Amino acid sequence: MIGELNSKVPSGPIEDRWTNHKFDLRLVAPNNRRKFQVIIVGTGLAGASAAATLGEQGYNVKVFTYHDTPRRAHSIAAQGGINAAKNYKSDGDSVFRLFYDTIKGGDFRSRESNVYRLAEESVNIIDQAVAQGVPFAREYGGLLDNRSFGGAQVSRTFYARGQTGQQLLLGAYQQMMRQVRQGTVKLYTRTEMLDLVVKDGVACGIVVRDLVTGQVTSHSAHAVLLCTGGYGNVFYLSTNAKYSNATAIWRAHRRGALFANPCFTQIHPTCIPASDEFQSKLTLMSESLRNDGRIWVPVDPDDTRPPDQIPESERDYFLERKYPSFGNLVPRDVASRNAKAVVDQGRGVGPLKNGVYLDFSSAIERIGVEKIRERYGNLFDMYERITDENPYEVPMRIYPAVHYTMGGLWVDYNLMSNVPGLFVLGEANFSDHGANRLGASALMQGLADGYFIISYTLADYLAGLLGTDPVPTDDPVFADAERSVGDTVARLLSIKGTRSVDHFHRELGKIMWDHCGMARNKAGLEKALSEIPALREEFWKDVRVLGGAALNQSLEKATRVADFFELGELMVRDALHREESCGGHFREEHQTEDGEALRDDENFAYVAAWEWTGKGNEPVLHREPLKFEYVTPTQRSYK
Amino acid sequence: MSGASNETIDVVLHVWRQPPGGEGRMVTYTEEAKGISPDMSFLEMLDVVNERLIAKGEEPIAFEHDCREGICGSCGMMINGQPHGPQKGTATCQLHMREFRDGDEIYVEPWRARAFPVLRDLIVDRSAFDRIIEAGGYITAPTGSAPDANLIPVPKEAADAAMDAAACIACGACVAACPNNAAHLFTAAKLQHLNLLPQGQAERYQRTVAMVEAMEEYFGSCTMHGECQEACPKEISVDFIAYMNRDFVKAQLKNRKLAGQT
Ligand SMILES: Cc1cc2nc3c(=O)[nH]c(=O)nc-3n(C[C@H](O)[C@H](O)[C@H](O)COP(=O)(O)OP(=O)(O)OC[C@H]3O[C@@H](n4cnc5c(N)ncnc54)[C@H](O)[C@@H]3O)c2cc1C
Numbered sequence: 001m002i003g004e005l006n007s008k009v010p011s012g013p014i015e016d017r018w019t020n021h022k023f024d025l026r027l028v029a030p031n032n033r034r035k036f037q038v039i040i041v042g043t044g045l046a047g048a049s050a051a052a053t054l055g056e057q058g059y060n061v062k063v064f065t066y067h068d069t070p071r072r073a074h075s076i077a078a079q080g081g082i083n084a085a086k087n088y089k090s091d092g093d094s095v096f097r098l099f100y101d102t103i104k105g106g107d108f109r110s111r112e113s114n115v116y117r118l119a120e121e122s123v124n125i126i127d128q129a130v131a132q133g134v135p136f137a138r139e140y141g142g143l144l145d146n147r148s149f150g151g152a153q154v155s156r157t158f159y160a161r162g163q164t165g166q167q168l169l170l171g172a173y174q175q176m177m178r179q180v181r182q183g184t185v186k187l188y189t190r191t192e193m194l195d196l197v198v199k200d201g202v203a204c205g206i207v208v209r210d211l212v213t214g215q216v217t218s219h220s221a222h223a224v225l226l227c228t229g230g231y232g233n234v235f236y237l238s239t240n241a242k243y244s245n246a247t248a249i250w251r252a253h254r255r256g257a258l259f260a261n262p263c264f265t266q267i268h269p270t271c272i273p274a275s276d277e278f279q280s281k282l283t284l285m286s287e288s289l290r291n292d293g294r295i296w297v298p299v300d301p302d303d304t305r306p307p308d309q310i311p312e313s314e315r316d317y318f319l320e321r322k323y324p325s326f327g328n329l330v331p332r333d334v335a336s337r338n339a340k341a342v343v344d345q346g347r348g349v350g351p352l353k354n355g356v357y358l359d360f361s362s363a364i365e366r367i368g369v370e371k372i373r374e375r376y377g378n379l380f381d382m383y384e385r386i387t388d389e390n391p392y393e394v395p396m397r398i399y400p401a402v403h404y405t406m407g408g409l410w411v412d413y414n415l416m417s418n419v420p421g422l423f424v425l426g427e428a429n430f431s432d433h434g435a436n437r438l439g440a441s442a443l444m445q446g447l448a449d450g451y452f453i454i455s456y457t458l459a460d461y462l463a464g465l466l467g468t469d470p471v472p473t474d475d476p477v478f479a480d481a482e483r484s485v486g487d488t489v490a491r492l493l494s495i496k497g498t499r500s501v502d503h504f505h506r507e508l509g510k511i512m513w514d515h516c517g518m519a520r521n522k523a524g525l526e527k528a529l530s531e532i533p534a535l536r537e538e539f540w541k542d543v544r545v546l547g548g549a550a551l552n553q554s555l556e557k558a559t560r561v562a563d564f565f566e567l568g569e570l571m572v573r574d575a576l577h578r579e580e581s582c583g584g585h586f587r588e589e590h591q592t593e594d595g596e597a598l599r600d601d602e603n604f605a606y607v608a609a610w611e612w613t614g615k616g617n618e619p620v621l622h623r624e625p626l627k628f629e630y631v632t633p634t635q636r637s638y639k
Numbered sequence: 640m641s642g643a644s645n646e647t648i649d650v651v652l653h654v655w656r657q658p659p660g661g662e663g664r665m666v667t668y669t670e671e672a673k674g675i676s677p678d679m680s681f682l683e684m685l686d687v688v689n690e691r692l693i694a695k696g697e698e699p700i701a702f703e704h705d706c707r708e709g710i711c712g713s714c715g716m717m718i719n720g721q722p723h724g725p726q727k728g729t730a731t732c733q734l735h736m737r738e739f740r741d742g743d744e745i746y747v748e749p750w751r752a753r754a755f756p757v758l759r760d761l762i763v764d765r766s767a768f769d770r771i772i773e774a775g776g777y778i779t780a781p782t783g784s785a786p787d788a789n790l791i792p793v794p795k796e797a798a799d800a801a802m803d804a805a806a807c808i809a810c811g812a813c814v815a816a817c818p819n820n821a822a823h824l825f826t827a828a829k830l831q832h833l834n835l836l837p838q839g840q841a842e843r844y845q846r847t848v849a850m851v852e853a854m855e856e857y858f859g860s861c862t863m864h865g866e867c868q869e870a871c872p873k874e875i876s877v878d879f880i881a882y883m884n885r886d887f888v889k890a891q892l893k894n895r896k897l898a899g900q901t
C-alpha cells in the first residue's frame with residue numbers, strides 16, 4: 001500500500017527554495033562516484049543530457065535506446081524553440097514572469113516550486129548549449145536572437161532555424177559521446193527496455209531485449225532513470241515520431257510507480273489535416289506561424305469559393321474576434337478547441353472540410369514575401385511537399401492534432417517516483433506543465449531535468465547507498481522479470497491471428513480520439529471504457545505477428561500497442577473522474593457561458609496519481625493537493 | 640489546388656528482401672502495389688504494401704523510419720538507384736507518390752556500403768557514424784562551466800554557416816551515393832559545424848585529426864565525384880569537404896603550441 005504522497009517540496013521564499021534544497025542534499029565525493037552504477041533509458045534531450053552530466057561527474061552510466069543511434073530520439077523533431085528567462089530583449093521578462101506564465105498556462109494544475117526551479121534553470125540551459133556549439137540564430141551584431149512564441153507577450157524563445165530540437169539534441173548527444181569515449185558511459189543501441197526490476201520495493205535494474213538478435217537480458221544498477229518521452233501515440237495519429245511509445249513508463253507503472261494525470265494531453269492547433277485513411281502520422285507546422293498567419297473560416301458553411309475569392313466581410317477570423325488582446329496567439333488548448341468548434345459547425349475548409357485557414361496574405365503585404373521566406377521558408381517548403389499547395393499563394397490548411405502528454409509518471413521534487421531508486425525525467429514525468437504546456441517549454445524541461453537537477457538529487461539518493469553493491473542479475477527477481485518478458489514475446493508470436501498490429505492500433509486510436517480527445521463527456525468516456533477492454537481482448541486473440549524474435553518490427557510494435565491498450569484505459573478513467581475542465585482536459589459538462597474551460601479548484605486542485613493494482617482490477621487514486629502561494633488561481637482570460 | 644485526389648496509380652515494386660543473417664534477393668510485388676493514392680508518402684505506400692503482405696501471411700518489408708518529417712535521419716533507401724529517390728533535397732519519408740506515374744517500376748534497395756552491413760531487408764547498420772562522433776565530434780563543455788551565452792558574440796555569417804553544416808541528419812545517403820563509399824560529406828559537415836564557431840577553436844585541430852582518422856578506419860576515400868551533395872536530403876555543400884581538407888593539412892603542419900594564435 002502506498003501512503004501519503006510526499007512531494008518533498010521545500011518551504012521558504014520561492015526564489016530560495018532550490019538553492020537551499022541543493023545545499024541540504026547529500027553529496028557523493030568524486031572518488032566515490034565510480035562505485036555507483038546508474039542506468040538511463042532514453043537518449044532524447046532528457047536522457048542524453050543526464051548521461052553526459054553524470055558521466056562527466058564520474059558515475060558509471062549505462063544508457064539504452066531502441067534507436068540505431070542516440071541522435072534519432074524524438075526530441076530531434078522539435079522545431080520552434082526553447083524558452084529562457086534571459087531578458088536579452090529588455091522587454092520585461094524575468095524568472096518570475098516565466099514562472100507565472102507557465103503556472104497560468106498550465107491552468108493551475110502544476111507545482112509552484114517545480115515550475116519556479118524550471119524558470120530559474122532556463123537561463124543556464126542557454127549558456128550550456130552555446131558553449132557546446134549549438135548554432136542558435138543570431139542578430140547581425142552577433143548576439144543571440146529571440147522570438148515570441150506560443151502566446152508569450154515577451155520575446156524569450158531561442159531558436160536554431162526550424163530545427164531547434166535537432167540542434168539541442170546534437171549538443172547533448174555529442175557531450176554524451178565524449179563520455180562514451182572516456183569510458184564513463186556505455187551505450188546500448190537497438191536495445192529496448194521491456195521491464196523494470198524491483199526488489200523489496202526498490203528499483204534495482206531493467207530487463208531489455210536486443211532488437212537485432214531478439215535476446216532478452218538484464219542489467220542491474222543502484223538507480224534507474226527513465227527518460228523515455230511521451231505517450232501521444234496512444235492516439236495512433238499524432239505528431240510524435242512513429243516509434244514513440246509508453247512501454248518503459250507503463251512497465252514501471254505495473255511494477256508500482258504511480259501514473260499522474262494520464263488524461264492531460266496537448267492537442268496542437270497547427271498541424272496539417274489528415275488527407276485519407278492511410279495517413280500514418282500528422283505533421284506539425286510550427287506554432288511560430290501563428291505570429292504572422294491569421295486563422296479564419298468562411299462565415300457561410302456552404303461557401304465553396306476558393307479562399308482568395310471570399311471577401312473580408314465574409315470571413316470569420318474567429319480567434320481575433322473572440323480574443324481581441326491575444327488574437328491568433330492564444331494558448332494551444334484555446335486555439336485548438338476553437339478550431340474544432342468551427343469545424344464541428346460545418347465551417348471547415350479543404351476537400352474533407354477538416355481544417356481551418358492559416359493565411360499569410362496580410363503579413364506578406366505588410367512585410368514582403370522575402371521576410372516571410374526568411375522566417376518560415378523551410379516550413380512552407382515542407383507544407384508544399386506534403387500537400388502540393390503553395391502557401392505563399394494559397395492559405396495553409398491546418399487542424400489540431402495530438403502533440404504532447406503533460407501526464408506521466410509521478411515524481412517528487414527530486415524527480416524520484418514513489419518507487420525508491422526510480423527517477424523519471426523529461427516528457428515521461430508529469431512534473432511541470434500542469435494541464436497544458438506552453439510552447440517551447442518541453443525542450444527547456446528536458447534539459448533542466450538532465451543537466452541541472454538530476455545530478456544533485458540523484459547524488460542525495462546514492463549517498464545513502466555507499467558501500468552497497470547493486471542486486472546481482474542472477475537474483476531471482478531478474479529471472480522472474482526476464483521470464484515474464486519472454487512469455488509476452490512468445491505469446492505474441494504464437495497467436496497467429498488475422499489482423500495486423502496497425503489495425504488494432506488504429507482502432508484504439510479512433511476510440512481515444514473520439515472520446516478522450518479534444519472534448520470529452522461522461523457518456524463518451526463510459527463508452528470508451530467498455531470498448532477498449534473488448535478491443536484489447538480481441539487483440540490478444542487475433543493479432544497477427546509473423547516471423548520470429550530477431551529483428552521483427554511487427555513484434556516491436558505489438559509489445560508497444562499491448563501497453564497502449566492498458567494506458568488508454570487509464571487515461572479514460574482519469575478523464576472520467578476529473579469532473580472539471582482545465583487546460584487540455586475539456587469536459588463538455590463543465591464550461592463557462594462562452595464555452596471556456598471551467599475549473600473546479602475547490603474539488604480538483606490536485607494531482608491525480610493512479611496506482612496499478614493488477615490486471616483486471618480498478619486502479620486506486622491517490623491525490624497530491626496543490627497549493628498556490630505566489631500565483632492566485634484565476635479563470636484564465638485571453639480576451 | 641490538389642489536396643485529396645481521387646485517382647490512384649498502380650506501380651510495380653522490386654524490393655530487396657533479406658532475412659536476418661541470411662542471403663538477400665530482389666522480390667517483385669505487383670498486386671500489392673496497386674491503387675496507390677498520389678497523396679501518399681512513399682513510406683505510406685510501403686505501409687499499404689506491408690498490410691497487404693501481412694494479410695497474405697507474408698512477412699512485411701522491414702525499413703527504418705521514425706519522424707516521417709525529414710529530420711531524424713532514420714529512413715533512407717535506394718529508390719531506382721538514387722538515395723532517397725528522385726526528388727532533390729528530400730528524404731524518403733518526405734517523398735510523395737505524386738512523383739511517380741501509373742505503371743512505373745520502382746526498384747527499392749538498402750544503402751550499399753561496406754561500413755553499413757544489411758541487418759534485414761532495407762535496414763542497415765550505420766553505427767560507424769557514431770564512432771566518428773565519439774572520436775572527437777564535440778566541444779568539451781562540462782555541464783555547469785559555461786559563461787553567459789552572450790559573452791562571446793558570434794558573427795551571424797559564422798553562425799549561419801555552422802547551421803548549414805549542422806543540418807546534417809546522418810542518414811547515410813552521402814555514403815550510399817559515393818562510388819567509393821566515402822563518408823567525407825558527413826564528417827566534414829559534423830566537423831565544420833564546430834570548427835566554424837569561436838567556441839570550437841580550442842580543439843579545432845585535434846578534433847579534425849581524430850575525426851578524419853576514425854572516418855578512414857571505416858569508409859572509403861574521396862575522389863571528388865560530388866555525388867554526395869546531389870544525394871543529400873539537406874543539400875549540404877561539398878565546400879565543407881574542402882574546409883575539412885584544409886583544416887586537416889593545417890593540423891598536420893601546425894605547431895600545436897601555437898594553435899591558439901591562428
Ligand atoms: C513535432 C514536434 C515538435 C515539437 N517542438 C517543440 C518545440 O519547438 N519546443 C519545445 O519545447 N518542445 C517541442 N516539442 C516537444 C518536445 O520535442 C518533446 O517533449 C521532448 O523533446 C521530449 O524529450 P525527451 O527527452 O523527454 O524524450 P524523447 O526525445 O522522446 O526521447 C525518448 C528516448 O527514449 C528512448 N526510449 C523510449 N522508450 C524506450 C524503451 N522502452 N527502451 C529503450 N529506449 C527507449 C527513445 O529511443 C529515445 O531515445 C515538439 C514535439 C513534437 C512532436
Ligand code: FES
Pocket residue numbers: 703704705706707708709710711712713714715730731732733808
Ligand atoms: S523518417 Fe525521419 S528522416 Fe525520414
